[in-house]
Amino acid sequence: RMHKPSEELTLLQAGLGRRTVNIPEDANHKEVRDYPKMTDLEGAWMLHKAMGGSGQRKLNLVSPEEAGYTGASLVKTWGGKGCLYIMPIQHTLDITPLPFTSPEFQAMPKARCVSCQEYVPLQLLSLHAETCAQTKGNDEVWLVACPLCCEVFSENDILTHASACGENNVVSIWFCSVSAILLSLQKKIDQTQTFNISVTRQDMYERGMRQWSRQKKGSPKNPLVVSFIGEYGIDQGALRKEFLTEVMRGIEAHFFEGDGEKGKNPKYSLLDYQDNKFKTCGEIFATSLVQGGPAPNFLTRWCYHFLCHGTMDNNSVPNDVTSPDIKSNEDALLQLSDTIVACGYMGPIHVDHKKAITDAVSLHGLLRLIPILSQLREGLRLYGLDEVLGHHGRMCQQLFVPGFIQEVDSDFVVNALCPSFSEEGTTRRHREMKIINFLQDFLQKLEDREGISCQESHLFLQWVTGQGHLPLIETEREMFKISISFTHDCQTHYGEHSLCFPTVNACATGLNFPTQHIETFEDFEKNLTTAIHFGFDFSRH
Incomplete structure (x- = not known):
């Protein structure tokens, strides 16, 4: 039964x-x-x-x-x-609950319990929530914020509120991870029309920013659809991710400055502020997070705090924000006296007061970034992301501050490979296995040469799938696969030739390797490197 x-x-x-x-x-x-x-x-x-x-x-x-x-x-x-x-037949199986870290649960998606903060297999969350709730004190009240409207409710009221807000009855799962927050934000995409961007691959960042600002027939709140002028590719997700990857990279290089490890601050630019370019950056941040692009995880902590709350956090304010080079001798200070006074310093300009001078100049440099950050925060209102950050700032920090998100490495790419091998024992199978081994050696060589975060590893993944980053949503990351097929009779298809290159289907996340013409790893490396650097457009040469 x-x-x-x-x-x-x-x-x-x-x-x-x-x-x-x-x-x-x-x-x-x-x-x-x-x-x-x-x-x-x-x-x-x-x-x-x-x-x-x-x-x-x-x-x-x-x-x-x-x-x-x-x-x-x-x-x-x-x-x-x-x-x-x-x-x-003659045994009784032990039904004692296993710890959630057991191998039996490794393949299951995890969600964090709002009561004990432990990650629990999603299929067991409802059962765990019942037993976990019994351990709380009778006088203790647990508050939960709705990820859609961001209002705070008691755990008893959140279930009633969920139906009105359009969410699943098991509301607790939506507060357990960044993945859940992004999934809830995806529900706010307006599907009534599309937001179309057409650009050339040359100057994709500059052209993309300009087309984004002047687009009148749609809104960034609609699904973003990208086309590359002169190419025949139809955007089924890969072109959008490639566009967002390139534009996000351009925004970081042109609008932000500072130490990449500690994060970057916005560059002060009155012209960019007057042209509302930082608002456009905020809209692209939100769109990239919600529609499958990379995260803008290059901001300093104090900048992120301002985006969450609209105020400065005095505990994380840096002392080196765009300040001039203040020398240790008095003559150098006197030469900068006009700049120092303009920053609001009213004391004596003397080397003995260097710290006070430096603090004044740094504070001035920080304060003039506030309007820029406010404009950036205005762009984050798309999808209500600004309110989500206000209520889930600590959880969403990994999306904006460096040091949290895992970088692409060879292990991730190799584990995602799904090759379609020929029958075992055949000559074709032997050639296919050799190609896969060459591919693994190629990826590991890139990693050993330049480090896990090397640009070449990102470029390979972007060439195959349209994106150079790991999927931000956990379930998408677990399901991420790259199908591999092989062509053994290219001479029949293309006539007599001495060299052909692998081809990709980025929208289907597929990669096809010719097995002829490649005998050594050196042949494979040269062939694949050429294909990556010259094979981004939708054409065959």
């Missing part, structure tokens, strides 16, 4: 819940029984299958063959796919 929902959750907590496994057709009985939780039964188990439905299902025995349960017999019995139940 079917288990009640509570029983299913109990089994799931013990690592005995439903899971999908792949059993090769040539698997023998020993290989079948080596799956988790079956080894403890020492062979004393049988498989059953459910027939019928209507809420009550009778389990019928799946009789093993002479050699026991094999992949071939299971395919024959159940057509290769279906739900089978493990029934112990």
Whole structure:
């Protein structure tokens, strides 16, 4: 019979819940029984299958063959796919709940419990929330902020509010991670029309900023659709991500300055302020976060605090904001006297007062950035991101301040590869395996030469997928895959030739490698490097 929902959750907590496994057709009985939780039964188990439905299902025995349960017999019995139940014969399985760090839960998406702040498998969050709530004091009240309207409610009232705000009844999952916040913001995209940007690849940043500001037929709150003039690519997500990646990189270089490790401050520019360019930057920040682009994680902490609350945090205010080079000798100070006085310093200009002079100049440099940050914050009102930052500032800090987001590395790219190999034992399979090994060596060589955050690793990922960053939403990051196919008969398709290059389908996240013409790693490296640097446009040469 079917288990009640509570029983299913109990089994799931013990690592005995439903899971999908792949059993090769040539698997023998020993290989079948080596799956988790079956080894403890020492062979004393049988498989059953459910027939019928209507809420009550009778389990019928799946009789093993002479050699026991094999992949071939299971395919024959159940057509290769279906739900089978493990029934112990003389044992009772331990249903003690496993810790959430157990290997059985590694593949499950995690969400943070608002009560204990522990990351819990999403499928078990409702059951955990019941037991976790019982541990709170009777007089303790827990407050939760709605991610859509940002109003604060008690945990009892948030469930009622959720239906009016259009959210899922299990509201607690929306406050457990940055991924959940971004998913909720995606619901605010206005799908009634599109926001179209057409640019050339040359000067993409400058042209993109200009087209963004003058676009009249749509709003950045609509889905962004990008086209590259003179190319035939249709934007299904990859062109948008590539555009946002390049424009975000340009914004960081042109509008911000400072130490990249500690974060950057806006460059003071009265002309850019008067042209509302910092508001445009804020809109692009919001659009990039909500529509799959990279995060603007290059701001200083005090700048981020201002974007969250509209005020300065005195504890994190730097003392080196765009101040002139103040020398240690008195003559140098006297030469800068007009600049020092203009910054509001009223004391004696003498080397003994250098700290007071430096503080005055630094404060002046900081204060003149406030209008610029206010304009940037105005752009973040898109999708209500400014209010979300005000209520979830600590959680969203990783999106704006450096040092939190994982950079692209060779391990991530290699683990995302999904090659379609030929039949095992064939010559084609041997060539395909050699190409994949060359690709792994290529990525690791880039990493060893220039470090994990090297531009070349980002460039490879951007070439294949349109984006040079890891997906910001956890579920998208876990599902991120790059399909690999191979061409063995390029001579038939393209005639006689001595060299051909790999091609990409960025929208489908696919990469095709020709297996001919490449015999050594040096051949592969030269071929792939040329393809990356000259193969971003939608054409074949």
